């Protein structure tokens with residue numbers, strides 16, 4: 001289960017039975033469609049989720065950049081972000097495995113919301129672990145998680161963001177593997193999670209590839225997507241990886257600056273693909289932001305969803321292979337892009353998504369003449385933050 005030198009299963013002994021059971025279920029149900037699992041997944045994703053999402057031509061942006069810009073509208077998926085693709089797949093798989101309870105972590109709250117929605121839809125009790133810092137900055141999603149009938153478990157250790165939430169959820173899973181499935185929120189964690197989450201999210205690029213050929217008569221020259229843990233990026237890239245002529249750009253959070261203050265142990269960004277080193281985090285060998293003694297550093301981003309010191313092992317591998325170009329956009333450029341998409345195209349994007357549009361604004365000269373940008377989510381959850389940030393600047 002390796003992606004070059006990344007990936008693997010670096011988990012405590014107590015978790016191995018759960019990981020092996022999950023790897024077996026992944027093989028049978030996701031890869032071999034046993035009992036028609038994938039058929040049910042796709043039909044629920046259509047009827048409950050609202051797939052396929054449009055690939056929409058962006059008139060104003062195309063004119064502004066003098067190139068054809070197409071938006072893959074994952075913000076129109078039920079719940080307002082790409083997260084439902086993975087959450088629905090994993091909750092349904094938990095049912096096929098005979099599990100009775102769901103737990104998950106969340107940072108921006110989109111994954112937590114998606115898991116709560118999927119759990120309600122499939123009648124499974126669910127607890128969402130969320131860092132206290134993130135509970136404070138993503139309150140609309142905290143309410144949605146509760147209103148969908150899930151419990152929010154505040155994580156108070158450390159800085160109270162995603163990193164601690166994932167660790168806490170793994171700890172809880174280790175003691176409840178018998179009846180509980182852990183719905184991990186991105187293409188991170190021990191095998192089979194990175195492959196499985198990528199497979200559930202690959203519906204994005206399956207559709208986008210077909211829609212691009214239908215609407216433009218060929219493949220796009222570029223696909224651009226923002227990267228936190230990497231699921232939105234891997235979903236948008238998966239079906240294009242073998243099309244060498246399609247350039248793939250993963251946009252990370254440049255935060256407030258790329259220079260790291262070593263002894264502070266804090267990175268003022270989350271640009272893991274560009275500035276991280278190899279290490280083990282949350283069960284997988286991958287790239288992460290660590291200081292000179294190998295301590296995982298705190299990351300930063302104006303968007304909670306990109307504020308993560310790690311990244312998916314498969315994405316790290318594709319970057320090392322030169323198949324994916326890692327770029328980053330800082331807080332200011334992301335905020336500017338948030339307002340531009342809202343005013344020019346009538347779409348309020350998630351702050352995470354805004355980073356992809358910041359990249360388009362700054363680097364469109366380097367892109368080809370048909371660019372697909374993945375709109376990973378809508379920005380309702382970020383309105384308070386943006387109003388605060390905009391008045392502050």
Ligand SMILES: Cc1ncc(COP(=O)(O)O)c(/C=N/[C@H](C(=O)O)[C@@H](O)C(C)C)c1O
Pocket residue numbers: 081082105106107108109110111112162185186187226227228229230231232233304305306307308350352353376377378
């Ligand atoms: C609208 C939106 N766009 C992109 C992302 C980036 O997460 P990935 O798709 O895992 O790179 C996110 C990530 N959200 C996660 C969450 O809601 O829990 C995030 O905080 C972590 C999984 C990284 C998101 O909400």
